[in-house]
Amino acid sequence: MPEKSVQSVEEVTIRFAGDSGDGMQLTGSQFANATAILGNDLSTLPDYPAEIRAPAGTLSGVSGFQVHFGSREINTPGDLCDVLVAMNAAALKVNLPNLVDGGTIVANTDGFSEKNLKLAGYDTNPLEDGSLSKFRIHAVDITKLTAFALEDLNLSPKIIDRSKNFFALGLMFWMYNRPMEPSVDWIEKKFSGKDEIREANLRVLRAGWNYGETTELFTVRYEVAPAKLKPGKYRNITGNEATALGLLTAARRARLDLFLGSYPITPASEILHELSSYKAHGVKTFQAEDEIAGIASAVGASFAGALATTTTSGPGLSLKTEAMGLAVMLELPLVIVDVQRAGPSTGLPTKTEQADLLQSFFGRNGEAPLPILAAATPSDCFDIAFEASRIALKYMTPVVMLSDGYLGQGSEPWLIPDFKALPDIAPRFRTESEGFFPYLRDEKTLARPWAIPGTPGLEHRIGGLEKQHIKGMVSHDPNNHDMMVRLRAEKIDRIVNDIPLAEIEGTPDADLVVLGWGSTYGAIRSAVTRHLERGSKVAHLHLRYLNPMPANVGDLLKKYKSILVPEINLGQLSKIIRMKFLLPTIEFNRVRGLPIRAIEIENKITEILKG
Amino acid sequence: MSTLVEELINTYSKLETPAYTAKDFSSGSEVRWCPGCGDYSILAQTQRIMPDLGIPRHNIVFVSGIGCSSRFPYYVQTYGIHGIHGRATAIASGVKIARPDLSVWVATGDGDGLSIGGNHLIHLLRRNLDINVLVFNNQIYGLTKGQYSPTSLKGQITKSTPYGSIDYPFHPVVLALGSSATFVARSMDRDPKHIQVVLKRAHEHKGTSFVEIYQNCNVFNDGAFFLFTEKETKDDNVVFIEHGKPLVFGKDRDKGIRLNGFQPEVVSLKDGKYSVNDLLVHNEQDTTLSFILADMTYKPNLPRPFGIFLAIDRPTYEDEMVRQIEAAVTSEGLGDLGELLNSGDTWTIK
C-alpha cells in the first residue's frame, strides 16, 4: 500500500457538482452529516437548477452542493471551494470560477467524453490540455470503477450509473477521514427491501474509500479536528426544518393546535412537507388550491382558535397581500413565513435573495403595519419561528417571518433545545361575557381579546370593514377611523418593549459598523472576525427584529462614523435606516441569487477603513 | 396534554341548547339592504330555521366575502367573519378544518362565489368539507352598482355592458355537480317554505352543501326571475323536484317531465297519452340524473327545476384528516416533541 501523508487543516470547502440526475444533493448532504457527527462546525449550501431534469450534460443542468467545515467557527458555506468534485465537463465549467487557485479537482473522466465536452462548450479536454495547470487534478474514471465494483452483480446499466455518486462520496470520506457508518446506515434504511440497489450503493461507497486508500493517485489525506462548539447534543438542520420545528414547538408551548394553510412553492415547500409528516403530533396541514386560499384558510383557523401559519416565497407573498391586510384588520394571530427567493415575478426560483423586506413593510393597501422578524442562520429559523408565534399570540397580529432560499435549504449544526425550558406562550381565550367587546384592548399591549367560537355569550362578528373602537361594529366615522389606524400602529410599535435590545459584536470604539439582517449574518461575521483578528476597528450589528426594531438601534448606530449595510437587494434595509434615523449608510449590494461572499464584505471594509 | 381549545369545548359541551326563537338569531344590527331586496327573505328564513337545528348559537359560524349578500353574517347572532372578496369558502375551510365541531355556513353571491371566488368554491366542493354554501344569485353586481356578473345572461344590458353582455353565463348547479359536490340544490327568495326545507336539508347533509338561491336585486336587475317566482307564471315554468316523486307541474298539475332517451320532455297528462307512471321519478342519489335535471335549466320549452338535485354520501375532508391523525397516533404513538427535536443523526459535544 502506498505511503499516505496526513495534513491537518483548519477549514475546508468541498463542492460536489454534477448533472441534476447525478445525486449531488444527496452526496453533499451525506458528507455534511458525517462531518457534523465528527464534531466539526459546518455550513452547507445546495445550488441546483430550477428545472427538475434539464438536458443531461448541459451547463443549465448542473447541480451543486457545497460543504464548508472546520475546527474553527464556520459561519458561511464558504466563498470559494478548495475541492471541486466534478462528475462531468459541464459541472467543471460552471464551478471552476468558484475554485481557489491551487485547489483540487476530482473529475470523473467518463463525464468528459466528446459529447460532454461539446455540451459544456469545450473545444479541447480541459483535463488534458493544460488549461487547469494552476489546480491539482485527480482524473478518475468513476463510472468505470463503479461498474468494476458491481461487475458480478448483473445489474442494469441504470442502477450502476445511479450509484456512481457513492464512489465520489466514499473517496471524499477517505480523503477527509470521515466515518462511513452514518451513510451505511442511511443506505440500509433507505433501500431496505430493494436489496440490489442497497448492495450496489454500499459496495460502491466502499470502493470509493478503498480506491483512495490503494491508488497512488492520492498521496495526501487531510485531518480536520473537531470544532470548539458549546457542549450539548447537536443535529444538523436546514432552515426549513428548523422553521417547521419552531412552529410546532410554539404550538406546544401555546397549548394550541398547529394549522398550516399552504401552497407548494420553491424554496419553501419543505416546511409544508415537514409539517405534513407530523401527523402524530396532531398538526393539521392543508395544501390549498392556491396561495390566497393558503392564507385565507389560516385566517379562518386562527379565528377558530388554532396557532395558524402560512408558508410561502416571494410571489406567494404578493398573492397573500390582501389577506394579510385582512388579518391586520381582524387582529388575529397568524405567522406568515416568507422564504425569499430571487425576484421579481418568478425570478430565479431556486436562488436566494433578500428583496421582500420592503414588501413586508409596506406591501399592503392602507396603513397596515405588522411585526417583521428575520432569521440569521439556518438554525436560528427555529428561534425566530417560535418568537414570531409568541408575538402573534400575545399581540393578536399577523407576523411576517423572513427566511430565504439559502437559510431554508442551507444547514448547520444545531444545539438541540430543551423545549420544556422555552417560555409558556399560552394565550388566554376570553370566556367572560360580562363586559366583552371584540375590540376592547388590553391596556398594556393594546391587543384585543381572542374570543373563539364555542364560547357561549361571546358571539360576535368581525370583518374587513373598519370597526368602531371597543365595540367592533362596522363604523364609517372619520374620527374613529383615524383613531383605529393609529391604535393598530401603536400596538405594533409597543412590541418594542417586549423584545431584547440589539447587541454589537466587535470592538466598542470602532469607526465602522456593519449592519445586516437575515442570511448575510455568516458572511458579515466572517468578514468582521477576520478584520478583528488583524486588529481593525470594526463592529457588527445584526437585526433579527426588523419591525419594530430594538429600542437601542438608533443610538447604537449613531456612535459610528460609517454604517456599512451589505444586502442581497438594492438597499432595502438602508432605505429603512435612513427613513427611521436620518442616518447615512454605505450600501453594499449584490443581487446575484447567491449569498454575499465574506471576502467581498471583507474587502469593502478594508476599503472603507482606508478612507 | 389537551389543548386549550379541547378544554373549552369540553367545558361548554355540557350546556344544554336553549329553546331559541328566530329572534334569538338576529344580531340587532341595522339591516342595510335596499328595501325590497330578496336578501331580506333569505335572512328571515335562515333565522327561522336556526332554532330547529338544535345547535347552540355559539357553535355556529357564518363566513362571507364581499358583496351585498356578504353582509349577511353581521345580521345573524352567531360567530361570524366578513372576509375579503371571493375568499369566504377558503376562510370557512380553515374554520372547519381547525374546528370540525362547529356548524359553518357561507353566504356568498354570483360575483363573490362564482367570479373572484370560483376557484375556491370548486375546490371546496370536491374536498367535501361539511360547510353549507348559500349562493345568492341575482345575476348582477349589486354592491358595485350594476355591472354584469358571471351568471348574467348573454345580451344582458348592464352598466359595463351597454351593448349587451357577450359573456356566456355560468350555470351554478352544473358547475357544482361538475365539481363533484355531494349536495346540490336550488331555491328562490320568494318561496319561504321552500328555502326553509332546502336549508334544513343542507344543514343535515354531512359534506359541502351547495344551495343556489335565486335572489331578486330590485335595484339593478329587477324581475330577473319573475318568470319563476311570480304567481301568474310560476306554476307553468317551475318544476319542483322531490326525491321519489314523479316530476309533475303546471297550474292544474296536468303536465309532467318524461325522459325520451336522455332528453327530458314535457308531456301532457290530460290527453290520455301519458300518465304519471310514465314520468321521470326523481332520485337524489343518482348522479347521472342530477346532470340531466340540471341541464334543463337553460333549455327552452322546459320548466326550470327547483329542489335538491343531488344528496349523496362521501367522507368529509375534515373527518379524513382526523382519521389520518388518529391512525398516525395509533401506529406511531402520540407525537413526542422531545423525541422529534432529537431525531435524525445527532452527536454530543462534551
Ligand code: SF4
Ligand atoms: S343592490 Fe340589489 S342585491 Fe344589493 S341590496 Fe340592493 S337590491 Fe339587494
